[in-house]
Amino acid sequence: MTVVFEKIAFVGLGLIASSMIWATKRAGSANTITGFARSQATRDTARRIGLCDVFDTVEEAVKDADLVVLAVPVGAMGAVAEQIAPHLKAGATVTDVGSVKRTVIEAVQPHLPDNVHFIPAHPLAGTEHSGPESGFASLFDNRWNLLVPVENTDPDALARMRTYWEGLGANVDVMEAEHHDLVLAVTSHTPHLIAYTMVGVADDLRRVTDSEVIKYSAAGFRDFTRIAASDPTMWRDVFLNNKDATLEILGRFTEELFALQRAIRKGDGDHLHAYFTRTRAIRRGIIEAGQDTDAPDFGRSKVGK
């Protein structure tokens, strides 16, 4: 039990915040954990499951906190920062867990007083579930957390955030905001948009009934539906806030897709075979890096009826 921050306040009590809270308790890295969520129902649920000391106003929740974690959708970060700014303790650290970094920094930083450290972060972890009951302590184990420091960041405050996240089980890297947003457009944002699109197309097709799409989903489609079951508000905000990088990667994606489409139309089997062969190497790399299981089909347990 090594206390890193005496008191930590969470604004927003969804999947990431609730997982951070359980992981913080597991690590013993805080003596007091407070929380606030805008929705009464979320606060009630958080109280019922004993997540943390839940307050009905954000001002009370952040009072005297040594670390304030902004865990709301990316589009709400600026307004929350503005609201809490006058109530922050001198010397406190503010962090966020948003999936986009440049626009969040632009939205949050201007509101924060000079006597507060701002250390933006992005834990690359999650599931398709959301809400305060979806969190669990091991969510960040062996996952990467990216710290995206702003100009003139205090090295001690940055080191403390690293220590905190390592205590939650994560590996920590430091990255520049623009680069973060491009990397995530590749590894997360564009794949999510594509999955949403494919599931939407299946939903639209009237000749292929819902029932058939669902019954026969195990042929590959069901993996897309998991990703496309993620929180709509969070993802709306991600795309609106990482517009440039997402559109750039989408452009690359459609270019490649059209090339493969043309190969199918022309019957160019060599092109298809070569393309499908080189993509295998990336999968091997991910497994060797310990970022996914090699068990067939993700080791999904046999699903009962």
Next chain:
Amino acid sequence: MTVVFEKIAFVGLGLIASSMIWATKRAGSANTITGFARSQATRDTARRIGLCDVFDTVEEAVKDADLVVLAVPVGAMGAVAEQIAPHLKAGATVTDVGSVKRTVIEAVQPHLPDNVHFIPAHPLAGTEHSGPESGFASLFDNRWNLLVPVENTDPDALARMRTYWEGLGANVDVMEAEHHDLVLAVTSHTPHLIAYTMVGVADDLRRVTDSEVIKYSAAGFRDFTRIAASDPTMWRDVFLNNKDATLEILGRFTEELFALQRAIRKGDGDHLHAYFTRTRAIRRGIIEAGQDTDAPDFGRSKVGK
């Protein structure tokens, strides 16, 4: 132990054939199981793991078989049918497990003698692994197997195939070939092409190094890499043989993708939110139908370093 076919011969000894063999043994639905694979290495492996009675020629393997299972890539089905036709026993049943049905029927049926039943099939099951060592007996448990009978199919032969597949653990549906190819273009073929494309794009990007794509893959991308690790030859043949339906669904997909892309560019958050909300319902349907696990992140076990 209910014997359905006295002797079953497998042509091709990859993931599907080897899983069928283990499931056939589990069910006791054959007294003799023979097999052939074109590659010497595959035959050696199959012999080493005791998969079945492996022969060095396909003619020997299919001799006297009551059921012959064609388990080769879709593009090789016609040539195999031509080769085995003169050696088939009168009254035998020939089936295939190809992921496309119309072109396989067109390629296989003309070669088969009149005294043989042809019952095309497609088990909707698999993993990203391939080869004779990747098979396991429970692969078809609670998965759907589609039987796609040709004109004037003998009802008894069809019923026997249903019994056989139910013995392997599968649910069985009967479907018409054109409809099968369209449904699979939605639930399998287009999702696979999209996954291959996204992984290829990531591989191409030089500013985002391989190492970053791999390290930070857990944000969504790694799910695409599993699908894109599937057998290249099998998938090349699927796209070449289900060209029309795949191109049709791809057209729908790009239309929708462009609409979402425009919404991102214009900052139309309402459009995005509405789209991302309705796709959640399909996921719920799949879980309620017992076709996937509700465990977060597919219940993937924590991955060590």
